[in-house]
Every structure is written in C-alpha cells, then in structure tokens.
Amino acid sequence: MKRVKTREDGSVTVWRIGLRAHRDVMARCWASLSDSERQAAGRYARVEHQERYVVCRGAIREILGVLLGMAPSKVPLEQDEFGKPRLMSGSGKWWFNLSHSEGLALLAVSSAGEVGVDVEALSHGECGQDIAAQWFAPKEKDAISNAPAAKQRELFLFHWVCKEAVLKGVGRGLIEPLHLVDVSEIVRGSEGFARVGSTEWFVRLLQPAPEYVGAVALKRRPAVLMWRDYEPDSGFGRPE
16 A cells, blocks of 8 residues: 555545445455454445445545554544444544445545545435425525525535534534534535534535535634545545
C-alpha cells in the first residue's frame, strides 16, 4: 500500500471508494477483517451487498492503517452504543464516518473531531415528498414544494444528505427528529452551520460523482477539506 501524506491540523479528507472490486481485492479486504466483521458480512443475503460491505470495511482498515502506521488487520475498531464504528480509545486522534449508495462509498476521515458523511444516488428511490411533508422543517418543505417538478427530487436529496451527515456526526442517526435539523440555508449556499440541540455543525454539500449527491458535517469548519480517490484495485489514488 502506498504511503500518503496526512494532516493533523483540523483537516478532513473525503475518500471516494468504488465498490466494484476484483476477486484478488476481495481476498485482500476479507483477510484484513475481524471475526465479527466476517460474521456481519455473512449475514447479508445478497452476494452484492456482502461484497460491498467487505470492500468498505477493508478500505476503512487500509486507510486508517496508513494513518496509524499499522497493518489493516491490526487497526483497533469498535462500535459505540449506537453502533457507530470508531477507533478504540488511545489509538490516535482520528475520527471517521462512512456512507455508501449503489456503487459508490464516501469515507470521511477527520483530525478536527467527530465527523458525519452521507451519499445518495440520484437514481435511488422516489422524490421524498411524503417524507419531507411529515419530517422536514417548514422552510425545507417550502423550498422543495416550490421548486420545479423536475428539480424536486434532487432538492429533497440535498436536504436529506445534509441532515443525515449531521445526525451521523452526532452519532445517533435518525433517532433525532429530522425537523429539528434545519439545513435550508446550507442547501441554498452549499455550506453553512446547522444546530442540533445546543451544538452547531458545519455542513458542506458535495458532488462526489455524476448522478450522486453527498454532504460532510463537522463540529467546526475544517482548516482544509480534501478529496482523494480510493480504488480497491489500486489502493490510494491521486488527491484533488
């Protein structure tokens, strides 16, 4: 695995991970997993979903392994009480979060504290008007319903990924009421702050690939936000 320069100055790197892997890549990723991760992979009914899980977990281990200077299989991962993966205490000042949709995954790795990320394929699912009507804040519902019909699905997903990124950063997922996380100003300006309870989260909309939308959220504006490509067949790719 190639070495990469890393930053510990309050930056966040968002890795784009292609989930279509060859057999040798699957074998490499599988070999790095823990026993519990292999058991989790085996619970997927569809081979396609099992392979995506293996590549995602393998990528997490390879990327964190470089940052920590250890073999992927030795990366000390655990889950918090809500099932969010994290590094064990004392393993280094790095936080991460992963999301995937169809053939693409995003892994956000932060030295600026807790981080959340979400990605959605534009082709996935319905417009979301019913969800927005029931669970979104008034400004968000108005923005979606007043948009041209051809843009409503995309606009719904812009709001959705921002909310999901924030709630994943908080670590409670959809346990928090969606309407309490108003991201209407962020969607209008592509970045900004969203309040969750007594805390504010910086959120930036992402366009990780054609036909995908995403967002990343942190407790403060990062000093640097970088993109890198991770292709399972070749490991670390070029930064952008």
